[in-house]
Amino acid sequence: xxxxxxxxxxxMIAVAAFLLFxxxxxxxxxxxxxxxxxxxxxxxxxxxxxxxxxxxxxxxxSDGRIxxxxxxxxxxxxxxxxxxxNKTFCDGRNATADATVGLICGRPVGIAFNSTGFLFICDAxxxxxxxxxxxxxxxxxxxxxxxxxxxxCDGLDVDSNTGLVYFTDASSRYVLSNATQxxxxxxxxxxxLSFNPRTGQVAVLARGLSGPGGVAVAKDSSYLLITEFVxxxxxxFFLTGPSANRIQTLLNNVPIASKIKRxxxxxxxxxxxxxxxxxxxxxxxxxxxxxxxxSLGGPYNNVSVVTGVQIFRGFTYVASLDxxxxxxxxxxxxx
Ligand SMILES: *[C@@H]1O[C@H](CO)[C@@H](O)[C@H](O)[C@H]1NC(C)=O
Ligand SMILES: *[C@@H]1O[C@H](CO)[C@@H](O)[C@H](O)[C@H]1NC(C)=O
Ligand SMILES: *[C@@H]1O[C@H](CO)[C@@H](O)[C@H](O)[C@H]1NC(C)=O
Ligand SMILES: *[C@@H]1O[C@H](CO)[C@@H](O)[C@H](O)[C@H]1NC(C)=O
Ligand SMILES: *[C@@H]1O[C@H](CO)[C@@H](O)[C@H](O)[C@H]1NC(C)=O
Ligand SMILES: *[C@@H]1O[C@H](CO)[C@@H](O)[C@H](O)[C@H]1NC(C)=O
Ligand SMILES: *[C@@H]1O[C@H](CO)[C@@H](O)[C@H](O)[C@H]1NC(C)=O
Numbered sequence: 001x002x003x004x005x006x007x008x009x010x011x012m013i014a015v016a017a018f019l020l021f022x023x024x025x026x027x028x029x030x031x032x033x034x035x036x037x038x039x040x041x042x043x044x045x046x047x048x049x050x051x052x053x054x055x056x057x058x059x060x061x062s063d064g065r066i067x068x069x070x071x072x073x074x075x076x077x078x079x080x081x082x083x084x085x086n087k088t089f090c091d092g093r094n095a096t097a098d099a100t101v102g103l104i105c106g107r108p109v110g111i112a113f114n115s116t117g118f119l120f121i122c123d124a125x126x127x128x129x130x131x132x133x134x135x136x137x138x139x140x141x142x143x144x145x146x147x148x149x150x151x152x153c154d155g156l157d158v159d160s161n162t163g164l165v166y167f168t169d170a171s172s173r174y175v176l177s178n179a180t181q182x183x184x185x186x187x188x189x190x191x192x193l194s195f196n197p198r199t200g201q202v203a204v205l206a207r208g209l210s211g212p213g214g215v216a217v218a219k220d221s222s223y224l225l226i227t228e229f230v231x232x233x234x235x236x237f238f239l240t241g242p243s244a245n246r247i248q249t250l251l252n253n254v255p256i257a258s259k260i261k262r263x264x265x266x267x268x269x270x271x272x273x274x275x276x277x278x279x280x281x282x283x284x285x286x287x288x289x290x291x292x293x294x295s296l297g298g299p300y301n302n303v304s305v306v307t308g309v310q311i312f313r314g315f316t317y318v319a320s321l322d323x324x325x326x327x328x329x330x331x332x333x334x335x
Pocket of ligand 2: 087
């Protein structure tokens, strides 16, 4: 009896110790549970945004719509870019791989709100657009810059201090549906652009970039970080100070780094694809110091092209070119 009960208490201690040490580990494992399904036949939530009231996520999808997630209703139509977009024809079509569909239906791949609730949109095939807080048909702002057409509008961010819009033309040679060829050929014809909503002026800030898919403005407006999906880099473009207009490479060897987002604290998050179907999420500071580097895991092991990651109110949201869902995760270990 005594032996049994002491065995029992040893077991209890072992169980308690196991729980004690296992708990933090269990908490650190990603728990994907929400799975917000995108509309039937669509996918590719390549860029994610939230409005001033915390509504969303909003995302641009493969058939050209920008949709908004509403609790209990799921994703609903919010806005579109192509001026004559026909829902019957376009809904469910895939513009990611088909430029002809893209020109008719649109393909929004970079979105961000300004501080008064206007949504700026990089449509990969059609250029830069804006739409008001209630959505609907967006207005085209820019389709060329520096005398050359914007062939592959891609990354976009709005400076909430100045209202200036920063965006990228990922390539002057390849469109979105030819992104694979851009990667295989090591394209270096991408550009960094800016748009001033007050004057309507567009400026070319940098050329010769290698697939600049993403851009994020520093909290103090003094620099931008750019991710290059062809070159696999994170670069810093200085906006002010003695290095203004210069570019510095912060990180090399970050395969398929596509979109980059700033956190409320002023750090930055993005993803890299280290092997097929194997994606990692990273958090860095403005000097390129890696603060977190974690596996995405979960359903994202089934997704071939992950394009970015962002933290919003304690949840991490993953962007991608081919997932048919957005699955917010609360314990990724990124924050
Ligand atoms: C659209 O095409 C892209 C590129 O071929 C593919 O990765 C994606 O899964 C397709 N999306 C849908 C919803 O079929
Ligand atoms: C929209 O597309 C459908 C299907 O292709 C077609 O039948 C219809 O006439 C189109 N509507 C307009 C207004 O173009
Ligand atoms: C937001 O964008 C709209 C549309 O361009 C513009 O009218 C408004 O002034 C912008 N807000 C800020 C704070 O820049
Ligand atoms: C783009 O892709 C299409 C279809 O795969 C192909 O015919 C075309 O040659 C490609 N263009 C370039 C510039 O690679
Ligand atoms: C993140 O970690 C992975 C796995 O250890 C490594 O392959 C990758 O180089 C790291 N990325 C960076 C930017 O440090
Ligand atoms: C991956 O996809 C397959 C086939 O669609 C599915 O059976 C499986 O459950 C998925 N796994 C995860 C982790 O989502
Ligand atoms: C999430 O929902 C989509 C659409 O209903 C489904 O295809 C996918 O397998 C689901 N993923 C997970 C991880 O449950």
